[in-house]
Amino acid sequence: MRVFLTLFRVNLLFELAYRSNFFVQALESLSHLAFSILGLALVYSHTAELNGWSVYELLALVGVFFAIGGLIGFIIQPSLQQFMQDIQKGTLDFALVKPVDAQLLVSMQSMRIWKLTDVLLGAGLIGFSMWKLQTAWSWLRVGQFALALLDGAIIVYSFWMIMATLAFWLIRVENLLVIFESLYEAGRWPIGIYPGWLRMALTFIVPVAFATTVPARALTGRAQPEVLLAATGMAVALMVLARIIWNIGLRHYSGASA
Amino acid sequence: MKKSALQYWLRYYRAEIRAALLIQLQYRAAFVIWLLEMIIEPVVYLVVWSTVARARGGEVGGFSPEDFAAYFIVFMLVNHFTYSWTFYVFEERVRTGKLSFRLLRPLHPIHSDLAFNLTYKFLTLVVMLPTGIGLTLAFHPAFEFTAGQVLLAVPAVALAFGVRFVFEWAYALVAFWTTRIMALNEMYYVILLFLSGQVAPLSLFPDWVQTLSYVLPFRWMVAFPVELLLGHLDRGQIIAGFVAQAAWLGLSFLLLKWLWARGVRRYSAVGG
Numbered sequence: 001m002r003v004f005l006t007l008f009r010v011n012l013l014f015e016l017a018y019r020s021n022f023f024v025q026a027l028e029s030l031s032h033l034a035f036s037i038l039g040l041a042l043v044y045s046h047t048a049e050l051n052g053w054s055v056y057e058l059l060a061l062v063g064v065f066f067a068i069g070g071l072i073g074f075i076i077q078p079s080l081q082q083f084m085q086d087i088q089k090g091t092l093d094f095a096l097v098k099p100v101d102a103q104l105l106v107s108m109q110s111m112r113i114w115k116l117t118d119v120l121l122g123a124g125l126i127g128f129s130m131w132k133l134q135t136a137w138s139w140l141r142v143g144q145f146a147l148a149l150l151d152g153a154i155i156v157y158s159f160w161m162i163m164a165t166l167a168f169w170l171i172r173v174e175n176l177l178v179i180f181e182s183l184y185e186a187g188r189w190p191i192g193i194y195p196g197w198l199r200m201a202l203t204f205i206v207p208v209a210f211a212t213t214v215p216a217r218a219l220t221g222r223a224q225p226e227v228l229l230a231a232t233g234m235a236v237a238l239m240v241l242a243r244i245i246w247n248i249g250l251r252h253y254s255g256a257s258a
Numbered sequence: 259m260k261k262s263a264l265q266y267w268l269r270y271y272r273a274e275i276r277a278a279l280l281i282q283l284q285y286r287a288a289f290v291i292w293l294l295e296m297i298i299e300p301v302v303y304l305v306v307w308s309t310v311a312r313a314r315g316g317e318v319g320g321f322s323p324e325d326f327a328a329y330f331i332v333f334m335l336v337n338h339f340t341y342s343w344t345f346y347v348f349e350e351r352v353r354t355g356k357l358s359f360r361l362l363r364p365l366h367p368i369h370s371d372l373a374f375n376l377t378y379k380f381l382t383l384v385v386m387l388p389t390g391i392g393l394t395l396a397f398h399p400a401f402e403f404t405a406g407q408v409l410l411a412v413p414a415v416a417l418a419f420g421v422r423f424v425f426e427w428a429y430a431l432v433a434f435w436t437t438r439i440m441a442l443n444e445m446y447y448v449i450l451l452f453l454s455g456q457v458a459p460l461s462l463f464p465d466w467v468q469t470l471s472y473v474l475p476f477r478w479m480v481a482f483p484v485e486l487l488l489g490h491l492d493r494g495q496i497i498a499g500f501v502a503q504a505a506w507l508g509l510s511f512l513l514l515k516w517l518w519a520r521g522v523r524r525y526s527a528v529g530g
Contacts, residue, residue, distance in 0.1 A: 032444070047313050194305050
């Protein structure tokens, strides 16, 4: 946590030097938001529910989509892209010699602060939908949502981490990750609408379902306990797997100075 | 005299296409990724709208799930043919001064972009066509093409490409006046997504949006050839569509010339 705060401060200072980027990012986020909302408005002008989701439930899903997407863009993607570059150039040594856990360090070494706009926007959307849905508050539901969101974030992070670690063996992994980004777009909609084969792929091969649909279901009080359990199991398993592959990969790595 | 001019252009384009081919074969992975995005988007909307149709008891706005499948698969292919990306790269050319090299050539830089675009289109057909067939097998679209529709669709797609390429090339020139064009591009893209019919067939939109779509160029860039090919249009609509395409092509050319003449004068690069 202290490492995170230090890195956050450094990155913040850096980004504050380029404040006009904030407006570019804000415009970009607003365009995305307009796109999502107009799309929803169009779909729901023809139907009252989509696969069992009412319009505000789906808006909450879009909120989760923005929040997790923002998290990826804020820290996961820039850090791990830096990490992959370091492997290629042999500059990973600088991270390895620091007195903190190297995996932790490379996972948060680079941040795009303005991407937090998307996280805030997502949180706003979630709050707005909850208000519109007149949800009865219960700690159980808040807890379920928090757990599902945490699982989703861990799963997405671990997936990226595993892919990025493959850079120890393969040269052009960035491309694989861009594929994830385009598939993540599919998570804008509930996973249940996709035909079976696609749903399987979006759940197990590229775990988009756990990142968006599952937290949104928990939020709207429709998460089955077994799904939450599976998500937690998957999160833990992927995290362990990412660590194992990281360790094997490090042994494989020989730096520029070694 | 005339013959030698033609030979000149043929020689020029042959050289450009060969160069483009060599470049693109080097960056295969990057191109597959671009393609993937062009495929995922229509599949997502296909699924969303099919779900809506089923929830409404089989159809919405005259579209059954099979009709949606046909619409979005054809849309994917037409969109692929008319797609252009100048406005994504032009800002960088201006900002970094790379445009200077292109200005030194005796021909307008739009020609080299055109050659590059066409080469890409034909190269990626290798992926696009099998994808179209695969999606056809997966989603059972209701295709009924008549020979007449197919014949008319060919010039419609070509004109749609012309409108899109020239219009977007002209739009890209805004980069001469501002270097913060990224955010503008996002907005342009959102408008394009909706008004070209990529998110949904335009007949599903509220009336005022449909009216707007007839006036603006975006419908003529993709939706028109798609609807034409699928037999959604009557004779009058087809003629009106071709007229609109021709008009927008002409207008875009004028816009391009006008912006180019003013933009190039503003442009100054280090060492240029």
